[in-house]
Amino acid sequence: MAERGAVLEGLRAYRLIAGMWVRSGMTYRASFVVTLFGNLVMTGLDFVGILLMFSQVDSLAGWSLPEVAFLYGASVTSFGLAHLAAGSMPQLGSRIRDGSFDVLLVRPVSVLAQVGGDRFSLRRLGRIAQGGAVLGWALVAADIDWTVSKALLLPLMLVSGAVIFVAVFVAGAAFQIYAQDAAEVQNAFTYGGTTMLQYPPAVFGKDLVRGVTFVLPLAFVNWVPAAHVLGRPYPLALPGWAAFASPLVAAGCCALAGLAWRTGLRSYRSVGS
Amino acid sequence: MRGRMHTTAGPGPGAGPEAFIALDRVEKVFDVRRRKGLLRRERHQVRAVDSISFTVARGEMVGYIGPNGAGKSTTIKMLTGILTPSGGRLRVAGIDPSRERTRLAHRIGVVFGQRTTLWWDLPLIDSYKLMRRMYRIPGARYRENLARMVELLDLGDLLEVPVRQLSLGQRMRGDIAAALLHDPEVLYLDEPTIGLDVVSKTRVREFLRQVNAERSTTVLLTTHDLQDIEQVCSRVMVIDHGRLVYDGALAGLHEVGESxxxxxxxxxxxxxxxxxxxxxxxxxxxxxxxxxxxxxxxxxxxxxxxxxxxxxxxxxxxxxPDIEAVIAKMYAERAGRASTQSS
Amino acid sequence: MGSARLYLAVAARGFRRYASYRAATAAGVFTNTVFGLILVYTYLALWDERPDLGGYDQAQAVTYVWLAQCLFAALALQGGGVETELMERIRTGEIAVDLYRPADLQLWWLAGDLGRAAFQLLGRGVVPFLVGGLFFPTALPTRFDTWVWFAVALALAALVSFGIRYLVALSVFWLLDGTGVNQVLMILGVFFSGMVLPLNVFPGVFGEVARALPWAAQLQVPADVLMGETAVAGAFAFQAMWAVLLLAAGRLLQSAATRRVVVQGG
CATH class of the missing domain: 3.30.70 (Alpha-Beta Plaits)
Known part of the structure; x- marks a missing residue:
């Protein structure tokens, strides 16, 4: 009960902080439009890269363009949602360095909520729109044998994927408390992760796939659910129910990330900056 | 109250049931890793705050001074719950700051001279509205406090101005008002007059005295400006190398330092x-x-x-006399005394 | 002679400054290696389907991936060189101070950027390249003179890279806010330098255009020089043409910007 109250309080604080940043962002309308468009193009060019590949080949590791587009759309949409929700966490290190992190610590609300809502910006919707458009096209173009479970799995996949990426952002923020200057490391897991998931798992080495399935379970963002939807063999021959395990994996990731964050914050407060 | 040099650790003046802020042998030790050669690293400990004890009564106005790196801001950070002490006992309004950070936050106000809590691109009033919701300040109370702040700090024309367009002095006044909207019982100010012009400085000092008189808000401020202390504080504490070396009236400090x-x-x-x-x-x-x-x-x-x-x-x-000079002289004297004692 | 020493000192300072960010450098090495790993597998899959795609064999494609990761920071393909600081100085008006320095503005920043590039090549570039060479089949030249030509191509690439970013930075004199142009720089830089896919894989007229743009002089040309896929003289001429054009345009824009500052009184 107390735990639930804390979560609700945290969400309220998040809304307050994010709302302030949205209003701040609106004071530079021209810049807002330019960067919204920029975000759209920026992520879009990744897909242009894939289209260029498919201008030269008919399939990649046995996957057709619509199938790869499905992976791409799911990965980018999930990541886009996470990036919208917690995209400024990679800048925690600079907040710690310039001392403004201390300002967050003297406010009567959750620090995690404040860090999550920090520099919240609607221009990040560009990525979601672009990923969603590609996913939409893929759903039409790919040869999918629709069932009720597949239709239900789709939103579940996107939300769970976003939550898994949020957990990665939170863990990355916790890491920055120890190593503010090494903030770039987490790009390997966030941006690197979403890039990797755009391609079929069969492309990558077995050990790499094992790593992103069992160690950092990014495979549950889209690879495993997509295998079910598209009727393809599961990576690493996982059992059939694994496609529906994404919410559980996401919950587990959140628990671990929360633990990491708490540990990091405690160490900040006992070590200082 | 006469000033005195601290030689032993122990409860400072004003200890008693009315103590609002109480530190008892509070310590803060940092592990510092230094690079020695290419790969080897040497670890050693730095005592940023070394067994400090003092109490502050409700409604007192205290200046907390010392050279850079003496442990001033570490102490303030422990008092506000940002840092957890390595040892000793610390209470503010009966609360252990680092354990109950958010509960304490409702009862304290903090102004960091160099960093603002205000929203850079938004009108000043927007930041206050956020404070109202974040601290859950009742509507009537908020309106009353805001009106009083606007009057005392002369913020009337500034409320609709984006913070980025305010001068340093105006922004500082805005920050101080933001820290007081939720009726904190204690106000910590870290270098509140740094970089301000004379008029702004005077206005800030006057305001602090007034708030203290009206609401008996306890005020603890760190500063490099002796006039802040002279015009605001009845009591001054000097810290050096993590130790409290003086606690008393300003006049006594001059005497001790022979400035x-x-x-x-x-x-x-x-x-x-x-x-x-x-x-x-x-x-x-x-x-x-x-x-x-x-x-x-x-x-x-x-x-x-x-x-x-x-x-x-x-x-x-x-x-x-410049505060640095006073303190420098005091330290030189202490060092001299210590060496005669040890020989 | 005296001024050469000045610019050398500026370059050395740029080198040392970036060398002092040890943790950031280590983090960058890690990230570049991970991205290299991801890309190398996708390229392997692509070249499995179409061996000889874009005139590269599989080993050459792998080499290309790791070279791209190696040069990513040094050539600031996504931005993030000295131009970020220059933009900030223009935005805050501090640039007026630079104008009174007894040094040429463009050469001053070029020297600083070359110092930065030198460090990032050694500090951030070498390790991913070695990792790639150790764990994947690569196509590296055995002839010494090829490596010398490669070094020349890299130096020209650094000039082109600076030329582009200097123009972008100076635009802040008129635009006042660098966020938008920075983003455009990032997008164009990543895509048209061939970070996503080698430019020789781009099909048709689109490919021809991409290979003629200045960004091609940064990654694609040095890669082709290294792997003996192009005539050295033609490659150098292409790079030098863009370097001269961009730096000259930079000078023109610089004098217009300077007049602007003087007129506005700083």
């Missing part, structure tokens, strides 16, 4: 050094202007009268 003030006199024309009674002495002559140093603990009036009756004066002014 000197300077009387600057402009004579009618160039003259040889004026005659003044010891220990006062002329330290500099430049054309018709002369500088006379005299103990800070003495009144300037006698000296002025004495010079005025013998020499025709055009103008005169008294320069306060």
């Amino acid at each position: 000197e003030r300077t009387l600057v006199v402009d004579l009618e024309r160039e003259r040889p050094p004026v005659e003044v009674p010891a220990p006062a002495r002329v330290v500099r002559v430049e054309g018709a202007r002369q500088w006379v140093a005299f103990p800070a603990s003495e009144s300037a009036a006698g000296l002025v009268a004495r010079i005025a009756e013998r020499y025709p004066l055009v103008d005169l002014s008294v320069r306060e």
Whole structure:
């Protein structure tokens, strides 16, 4: 009960902080439009890269363009949602360095909520729109044998994927408390992760796939659910129910990330900056 | 209250049930890793705060001073719950700050001179509206407090101005108001007048006195500006190398530090050094202007009268000793005493 | 002679400054290696389907991936060189101070950027390249003179890279806010330098255009020089043409910007 109250309080604080940043962002309308468009193009060019590949080949590791587009759309949409929700966490290190992190610590609300809502910006919707458009096209173009479970799995996949990426952002923020200057490391897991998931798992080495399935379970963002939807063999021959395990994996990731964050914050407060 | 040099750790003056802030042998030790050579690293510990004890009663106004790196901001960070002490016991309003950070946050106000809590691109009033919701300030209370702040800090014309367009002094006033909207019982200010012009400084100081008188808000401020202490604080604490080396009235600090003030006199024309009674002495002559140093603990009036009756004066002014100089002198003296004791 | 020493000192300072960010450098090495790993697998899959795609064999494609990761920071393909600081100085007006320095503005920043590039090549570039060479089949030249030509191509690439970013930075004199142009720089830089896919894989007219743009001089040309896929003289001429054009345009824009500052009184 107390735990639930804390979560609700945290969400309220998040809304307050994010709302302030949205209003701040609106004071530079021209810049807002330019960067919204920029975000759209920026992520879009990744897909242009894939289209260029498919201008030269008919399939990649046995996957057709619509199938790869499905992976791409799911990965980018999930990541886009996470990036919208917690995209400024990679800048925690600079907040710690310039001392403004201390300002967050003297406010009567959750620090995690404040860090999550920090520099919240609607221009990040560009990525979601672009990923969603590609996913939409893929759903039409790919040869999918629709069932009720597949239709239900789709939103579940996107939300769970976003939550898994949020957990990665939170863990990355916790890491920055120890190593503010090494903030770039987490790009390997966030941006690197979403890039990797755009391609079929069969492309990558077995050990790499094992790593992103069992160690950092990014495979549950889209690879495993997509295998079910598209009727393809599961990576690493996982059992059939694994496609529906994404919410559980996401919950587990959140628990671990929360633990990491708490540990990091405690160490900040006992070590200082 | 007489000042005294701290030689042993123990509860400071004002200990008792009315103590609002209480520190008992509080320590903060940092592990510092230093690179030695290419790969080897050496670890050693730095005592940023070394067994500090003091209490502050409700409604007191205390100045907390010391050179950079002495442990001032570490202490403030522990008092606000940002940092957890390595040892000792610390209570603010009966709360252990680091354990109940958010509960304490409702009862304290913090102003960091160098960092703002205000939203850079939004009108000032928007930041206040956020404070209202974040601290859950009841509507009537919020309106009343805001009206009073606007009046005292002269913020009326600034409420609709984006913070990025405010001058440093205006922004500082805005920040102070933001820290007081939720009726905190204690206000911590870290260098509240740094970089401000004289008018802004005076206004901030006046305001602090007024708030303290109206609401008996406890005020603890760190500063480099002796005038902040002189005009605001009844009590001053000096910290050096993590230890509390002085706790008492400002006048006592001058005495302990044997600091000197300077009387600057402009004579009618160039003259040889004026005659003044010891220990006062002329330290500099430049054309018709002369500088006379005299103990800070003495009144300037006698000296002025004495010079005025013998020499025709055009103008005169008294320069306060710079706080760094006072403290430096005090430290030098302590070091000297310590070495005679040990030999 | 005296001024050469000045610019050398500026370059050395740029080198040292970036060398002092040890943790950031280590983090960058890690990230570049991970991205290299991801890309190398996708390229392997692509070249499995179409061996000889874009005139590269599989080993050459792998080499290309790791070279791209190696040069990513040094050539600031996504931005993030000295131009970020220059933009900030223009935005805050501090640039007026630079104008009074007894040094040429463009050469001053070029020297600083070359110092930065030198460090990032050694500090951030070498390790991913070695990792790639150790764990994947690569196509590296055995002839010494090829490596010398490669070094020349890299130096020209650094000039082109600076030329582009200097123009972008100076635009802040008129735009006042660098966020938008920075983003455009990032997008164009990543895509048209061939970070996503080698430019020789781009099909048709689109490919021809991409290979003629200045960004091609940064990654694609040095890669082709290294792997003996192009005539050295033609490659150098292409790079030098863009370097001269961009730096000259930079000078023109610089004098217009300077007049603007003087007129506005700083």
